[in-house]
Amino acid sequence: MAIVTQVQLKNFRNIPALQWDCSPHCNLILGQNAQGKTNLLEALYFLSHTKSNRCSQDYELVTAGELPCNTAVSEKIPASPKTEGCLIQATVQRLGIHTMDTQLEAKILPATHGKSGWRTQFRLNQQPIKNRSQLLGQFPTVSFYSTDLLLLRGGLPQHRRHWLDAATAQLNPLHISHLSTFQKVLQHKNHLLRQLHSPQLSSDQQAVLEVLNTQLATSMSLVISGRLRYLEALAPHFEACYSKLCAAVEEKPTLYYKVAGFSKVFTSKSSASLVGLAGLSPAEWEAHYTDRLTQTMGLECQRQQSQTGPHRDDISVELGTGLLANRFASQGQQRSLVLALKLAELALLEAHLQETPVLLLDDVMAELDPIRQQQLLQNLPHQAQVFITTTHWDATTTASLETLLTANAPLTIWEVSQGQLRLK
Ligand code: ATP
Ligand code: MG
Numbered sequence: 001m002a003i004v005t006q007v008q009l010k011n012f013r014n015i016p017a018l019q020w021d022c023s024p025h026c027n028l029i030l031g032q033n034a035q036g037k038t039n040l041l042e043a044l045y046f047l048s049h050t051k052s053n054r055c056s057q058d059y060e061l062v063t064a065g066e067l068p069c070n071t072a073v074s075e076k077i078p079a080s081p082k083t084e085g086c087l088i089q090a091t092v093q094r095l096g097i098h099t100m101d102t103q104l105e106a107k108i109l110p111a112t113h114g115k116s117g118w119r120t121q122f123r124l125n126q127q128p129i130k131n132r133s134q135l136l137g138q139f140p141t142v143s144f145y146s147t148d149l150l151l152l153r154g155g156l157p158q159h160r161r162h163w164l165d166a167a168t169a170q171l172n173p174l175h176i177s178h179l180s181t182f183q184k185v186l187q188h189k190n191h192l193l194r195q196l197h198s199p200q201l202s203s204d205q206q207a208v209l210e211v212l213n214t215q216l217a218t219s220m221s222l223v224i225s226g227r228l229r230y231l232e233a234l235a236p237h238f239e240a241c242y243s244k245l246c247a248a249v250e251e252k253p254t255l256y257y258k259v260a261g262f263s264k265v266f267t268s269k270s271s272a273s274l275v276g277l278a279g280l281s282p283a284e285w286e287a288h289y290t291d292r293l294t295q296t297m298g299l300e301c302q303r304q305q306s307q308t309g310p311h312r313d314d315i316s317v318e319l320g321t322g323l324l325a326n327r328f329a330s331q332g333q334q335r336s337l338v339l340a341l342k343l344a345e346l347a348l349l350e351a352h353l354q355e356t357p358v359l360l361l362d363d364v365m366a367e368l369d370p371i372r373q374q375q376l377l378q379n380l381p382h383q384a385q386v387f388i389t390t391t392h393w394d395a396t397t398t399a400s401l402e403t404l405l406t407a408n409a410p411l412t413i414w415e416v417s418q419g420q421l422r423l424k
Pocket of ligand 2 (some may be wrong): 037038
């Protein structure tokens with residue numbers, strides 16, 4: 001079981017400094033809007049995933065300018081050489097896995113050697129690490145955000161891809177390296193395409209694009225294979241969780257991975273009904289992307305943008321009735337499907353690690369009706385350490401949370417105000 005015992009933050013978003021001894025059971029974080037509740041959970045998420053769930057650039061986590069100030073940090077504003085940057089640190093106990101505590105640290109600092117911008121430095125047990133993937137898996141978490149409730153219907157494909165990649169990387173830390181290699185090559189290629197003055201390529205440009213396409217085909221095949229392996233393992237948990245939530249009233253939904261330009265490639269139904277390209281090995285995916293990239297090269301030069309790859313893929317769910325949940329699910333179905341997806345993520349991670357992850361629940365109870373609140377709470381592992389934020393909390397939910405999650409241990413209530421945390 002993973003437990004965060006201590007958190008230290010410095011210049012993290014609106015939190016100037018924090019030294020926090022957390023409860024190993026349920027930490028309820030209360031506070032008005034814009035006080036720092038989500039920021040606290042984001043710090044934990046960052047150490048668990050080595051990336052934020054709210055921004056793509058680490059420097060946005062650094063407190064903007066002089067406090068109090070809530071203007072966003074802009075890339076265009078170079079870091080002042082005097083700034084200390086931001087510190088995010090936590091001590092994690094892995095009961096039954098490691099005898100020693102694990103210390104995870106991230107520092108977001110101004111770039112050195114006269115360069116502008118920022119750099120992120122990670123340490124594991126005080127030792128610097130070179131690659132983010134070395135930190136993944138050290139601090140397993142599963143998060144539920146109120147915005148996740150829009151994951152299927154209303155959410156954007158990039159949110160679904162972000163969720164899928166973050167969940168995949170917790171089981172397979174190399175996924176984050178594959179993804180980052182892919183994104184770097186893709187960025188390079190898009191940069192080159194934007195520089196083209198005519199769709200007619202010179203022989204030099206053609207040669208560079210071919211090299212980039214070869215690198216892309218390899219990295220794309222690794223990214224998609226990682227995602228599909230994850231979904232394949234997730235699918236039975238997803239079906240089981242949905243049946244549990246809906247007490248088998250509805251037919252099982254089906255989870256699909258959609259490859260851009262193709263229809264269905266992966267389904268959570270039995271392997272006999274796998275459609276199209278499902279079940280391809282990484283080498284076969286590489287051959288597939290090599291062909292696709294060659295076919296689309298003309299179009300890419302014309303549109304000056306890459307047209308194929310897993311950065312355009314999506315996931316979707318088909319209801320038992322055959323209708324697409326992304327377009328036709330009712331409010332209630334949509335919420336149950338998302339809860340089933342998140343509970344399946346939790347079940348799979350627990351089964352894989354043989355350990356209970358830390359749960360991060362951000363403002364999620366307020367968005368759920370009483371039935372789904374109970375469904376969520378009843379299906380969470382009772383012994384897990386929980387961080388849960390809310391602006392208000394009623395007596396019924398407190399009582400059920402206490403009995404469900406903390407098994408005789410008291411609920412610890414924290415209050416956050418203007419980035420300062422105190423025991424209530
Ligand atoms: P809500 O209940 O509305 O969700 P919250 O307590 O979860 O509120 P947070 O998202 O944690 O609020 O944000 C708290 C404050 O931190 C906001 O005022 C936000 O503008 C501010 N903030 C965000 N990023 C930075 C930053 N880099 N520097 C300084 N302040 C920031
Ligand atoms: Mg919030």
